[in-house]
Amino acid sequence: MKATEHRIPKDFDKSFTVFREVGAYFPCPWHYHPEYELVLVTRSTGRRMVGDHIGYFGEEDLVFMAPRLPHVWVNDAPYLNGETGHQADAIVIHFMEDFLGEAFNAVPEMEMMKTAFQLAKHGMEIKGNTRSRINAIMKKMPDMNGMQRLSALFSIFDLLAATTEYELLASPAFVENVQLTTSNRFGIITDYIMRNFDRDIPLTEIAGVANMAVTTFCNYFKEHQRVTFIEYLNSVRVGHACKLLSEKDHNIAEIAYECGFNNLANFNRQFKKLKGMTPSEYKRTLVL
Template sequence: MKAVEVHLPQDVDKSFIVFRETGDFFPAPWHYHPHYEFVLINESTGRRMVGDHIGYFQKDDLVFMGSLLPHVWVNDPIYLQRQATHKADALVIHFTDDFLGEFFMNIPEMKEFRKVLKLADRGLVLYGETRQKIITLIKQMPAMNGLPRLSALLQIFDIMSNTTEYDFLASPRFVQNFQYGASDRFKKITGYIMQNFDKDISLSEIAAVGNMGVTAFCNFFKEQFRVTFVEYLTTVRIGHACKLLSEHDRNIVEVAYECGFNNLANFNRQFKKLKGMTPSDYRKTLIIR
């Protein structure tokens, strides 16, 4: 079973990813990525494979995994056959070791957490009071923005730095023998998107950045990012729109065009689809009370 490199969409105005995975079952293949990852199961059951470890997951299962460690969560047949009474649901946090700058993880205050990052190379399943404290924080994070969101993650780092309530998953032999280099191709693609999202980007143009044909690129992008190129580009544009809306020096039409939308109605529709409210309502929520 060959592991594929997978990446979740990240808002342009956020330094790390908080992602909700929900559906009839968890669709991700056996995969890896350069990010560190927390996975919290809100609902559903099944088997999880982390490296060469196979275990069983259920509600409130919480795992922390290191960079490039291959893994997959496979739901029980009742979910795969769409016969469960509730959806599979999980919260996922992704961050890189330099998400707060090249030197952040090397400051003295992060000494103990650096040890945790090393332990996470094998994957850690958390239990006890540690698990309950972190679950409480993770469940609050989808509704958070700005410093409260970052503060919640740093609190999780602190909890992880002062606990022994975990078990290892993958064996040391597996970690030592498993080597993957993160692909430069996706870095070129995402870099190009971040520099040009305010312009029209054709499929042939972005495919050429990855040195691929259009069909191969579309398949690659969906496999790597779990969304289509258009969906990812829209997420980046809406994330930047949120930043511009918070600055209050542009009207909504200007924001739409600066983010690459040539049609205001489409901007409003896509914004509401991703954020659950119109751009004007979003701006109202940012007014200091």
């Protein structure tokens, strides 16, 4: 079974990502990605496969995984068939190893965490009191501001670095021998978006960059990025707008057009959809 590479869009104003996975079931196929990942299931049951390990998950299940380790969470039939009366729910943290700069991992305080990073290559099912304490922190993180989230992540690092309450999942043989061959197509697509997001990018154009038909490209992009091309493009534009709002004294209309939005109303609508506030409200938070 070939694993697919997934990329989660990251905001310009955040060094790592915290999000809730909410739906009738968890939609991701067998996949991997370049980030470390913590997955806390708050509601659902089913089977999870991490490397060559197959186990079962329920509420409060917590797993820590290193980059490029293939995994999938498969909900039980009542969730897949819409028979539970409630949605599956999980909280997920993604971060790159150098998310605070290459020098960060070299500081003495990170020495103990390096062991957890090595163990995470197998996937770690966190158990006991450590799990309870980390889960309590993670449940609050979606509603935290930036500095609070960063402080919370450091608290989680401290718990992971010291714990002996875990089970390793993927076998040593799997970790040693896994070979994941990935296309550079994602790199080509994302590089093109980052160079051209400040103007209109028709689907025919970006599909041509990927050397695909439009329908094939749309399906491919949604499968791997978990959002549509337009949703991803808007997230990049809004992220850049946040950067400009914090750095420049331009008015909001100027920033909207500089980020590729063709009218101010659409900019305000997409910004509020992604940030939960208008650009003007966001700008005011920067001076508080």
